Amino acid sequence: MIIQDVINHLHNLAPLAYAEDFDNVGLLVGDKNEKVSGVLVTLDTLETVVDEAIENKCNLIVSFHPIIFKGLKKLTGKTYVERVVIKAIKHNIAIFSIHTALDNAFQGVNSIICDQLGLKNKTVLIPQSGTIKKLQTYVPKANAEALRTALFKAGAGNIGNYESCSFNIEGEGTYLGNEDSNPVIGKKGELHTEKEMAISVTFKKHLETTILKTLFNTHPYEEVAYEISTLENTNQHIGIGMVGELENAMETEDCLRFIKNKMQTQSIRHSKSLNHPIKRIAVLGGSGSFAIPAAKAANADLLVTADLKYHDFFSAENNIVLADIGHYESEQFTKTFLVDYLSKKITNFAIILSKTNTNPIKYL
Template identity: 75%
Template sequence: MIIQDVINHLHELAPLNYAEDFDNVGLLVGDKNQEVNGILVTLDTLESVVDEAIENNCNLIVSFHPIIFKGLKKLIGKNYVERVVIKAIKNNIAIFAIHTALDNAFKGVNSIICDQLNLKNKRILIPQAGSIKKLQTYVPTSHADSLRNALFKAGAGRLGNYESCSFNFDGEGTYLGNENSNPTLGTKGELHKENETAISVIFKKHLEPKIVSTLLQEHPYEEVAYEIMVLNNTDANTGIGMLGELDEPMNEVDCLKWIKTTFNSGVLRHSQLQSKPIKKIAVLGGSGSFAIGAAKASGADLFITSDLKYHDFFSAEDDIVLADIGHYESEQFTKSFLVDYLSKKITSFAIILSKTNTNPVKYL
């Protein structure tokens, strides 16, 4: 097994196409064609984590957070980022980061938080814009069924709980091939008219290379006419944050104490209590102040996130309780989830859970 094989498994869980634009995900250090002899999974890649990989004979580190976030102009070991990269390169250890790709996956970070709290009826808090595209192409009517079915098999035409979705209409296509053409139907140098079917199908954007490849392979024409458009529609299964519900409402104080214990938070900061039971909960692992408005609009009684600033707590107003459980604490279960996922996909060697606590925040 090579590194790219591992990346392919992770891409099935959380396609990198859905990572946020500001992020730096994917293979950050190493050769994708290098053979893998061991995988260490961590939340952050620190020097101590690289040492742990060396000790366990792991030459691939799968990290939630990217160690390289901004551009590196020098590698002289002047800070922890440069020292990590230098040590990884010296020891032939690759580093892969998944970060906001997993944040935006339905079975990702926020689903893990919901599962820790046994929340039901999970759904995305902020669906990601631009995640759905549409293909429209034109094919001889005699070939429409075979092409349409090939596109369906490649993953096109899936909408919510439905598949094999398309829109089709018939018309007349014309073309005139020059002396270098080799038309499938008609004769070069002569204007040809053909009964054609226009086929429109939607697909998730990470499937575009596969959809286009299938189209070009299955379409009978020498030159294939097609259009790809980004839609404003959102995919209910792709986006950041998540909503869920408790089986039974809880008293606010009891709920907050339970959450603090569940996530082993050294400190749990919260906004003014609302004197009403907690039933509907919004969650967003990591820094989530940008989603306070969405959490309020969703009708949630409580929003669990981290890295809230002083003035963020005012924005709760009288609509919601905000709970800051800590950045590390909100994402801590992610690495165990990734170990379990990869262990089911890869059985030729052990997937090792890092024992290093990378939380930089300490509590008295």
Template identity: 75%
Template sequence: MIVQDVITYLENLAPLAYAEDFDNVGLLVGNKKAKVSGVLVTLDTLEAVVDEAVENNCNLIVSFHPIIFKGLKSLTGKTYVERTVLKAIKHDIAIYAIHTALDNALKGVNDIICNTLGLENKQILIPQKGTIKKLTTYAPLGNANALRAQLFKAGAGNIGNYDNCSFNAQGIGTYRGNEASNPTLGKKGELHQEEEIQISVTFNKHIESKLLQTLFEQHPYEEVAFEVTTLDNYDQNIGMGMVGELKNAQTTTSFFEFLKEKMKVSCIRHSQITKDTVKKIAVLGGSGSFAISAAKRAGADILITADLKYHDFFSAEGDIILADIGHYESEQFTKNFLVDYLSKKITNFAVVLSTTNTNPVKYL
């Protein structure tokens, strides 16, 4: 198995097409064609983590956070980022970062938090926009059913709980081929009319190249007429944060104790407790102040997130309780999830859980 094979598994789980624009995800260091001896999974890639990879004979590190976030203008070892990258290169270790691609995945970071807390009726808190596209093409009447079936097989036509979704309209197509043409129907140099079906299907943007390849391979015409447009629809299965419900309402004080136990935290920074009980819970792993308004609109009693600043707590305004459990703490179970996922996919070499505590924040 090569590095690209592992990447394919990861991108089936969390396609990079849905990572945030500001992020730096994917293969950051190494050769995607290199044979894999082992995979080490970590939350952050530091020098100590590279050392751990060497000790465990792992030449691929799958990291949640990207070690290279901003552009590097030199590699002299003057910063922890440069030293880490240099050490990885020295030992021929590849580094892959998944970050906000997994943040936005339906079965990703926030789903992990929800499951840890036992939340039910889970929904994406901030659905992503611009992830849904539409393909429109035109096929001869006799070929339309077969072509449509192949487009569905390639992943098009899935809307919510439905599949094989399409819109079809019948009409007359016209064309005339020049001397270099080789028309499937009609003759070169002659105007031809053909009874055709207009087929429109929606699809998620990460499968566009696969879908177009299917279209070109399966369409009977020499020249395929098609259009691809991006829709403004919000995607209910892709986006930041989640909101769910406790099976039974809890008093706020008892929920805080429950939260500390489940998320393994010793303290929680929070806004004023303005609700005696909580039931609807919003979560957003990592820095989540931008989700406060969305959590309010969702009717959440509490938002669990991290990296809230002083003035962020004022924006609760008595409508919601804000709970900051720490950045590392909110994402700590991500590496366990990735190990479990990859271990089910890969059986011919080790997938190792990093034991290095990469949390830079310490408490007294």
């Protein structure tokens, strides 16, 4: 198994195409074609984590946060980032980051928080726009079924809880090939009319290369006519944050104590309690002040997130409880999830959970 094989498994879980534009995800250090000797999973890649990888003979670190976030102009070892990169290169250790790609995955960071809190009826809090594309192509009627089947197999035609979705219109196509053409149907130099089917299917944007490859490999024509457009339809399964419901409603203080226990945090900074029980909870792992309006719009009673500033708490306006549980605490279960996921996909060697606590914040 090579590093790219591990990356492929991670990409199936959380395609990098859905990472935020500001992020730096993917293979940050190393050669994707290197044979894997072991995988170490961590939340952050620090020097101690690289040491741990060396000790365990792991030449691939799968990290949630990217160690290289901004551009590096020098590698002198002056900063902790430079020291990590130098040590990783020196010991031939690759570093892969998944970060906001996993934030936006339906089975990702926020789903993990929901499961930790036992929330039911999970839905995406802030759906990501521009994630659905549409292909329209024109194929001889006799070949339409084979092309549809191939496109469905490649992942096209999935809408919410439905699959094999398409729209089809019968019509006539015309073409006239020049001297350099080699038409499969008809003769070059002669105008040909063919009974055709216009086929429209939607697909997730990260599948575009696969969908086009399938189209070209299956379509009988020498020149394939097709159109691809980006839709503004809301995607139910790609986006950041989630909202769900407790099995039983709780009073604010009881709910906060419940969250503190389940999320294993030492303290919670929160806004004023509400005068009614907490039932509907929004969650967003990491820095989530931007999600406050969305949480309100989703009629959430409480938002679990991190890195809230002083003035952010005023925006609760007695309509919602804002609970800051800490950045590390909101994402700490992610690495265990990734270990479990990769262990099910890769069985020929152990996927190791880092024992290093990378939380830079300490409590008195």
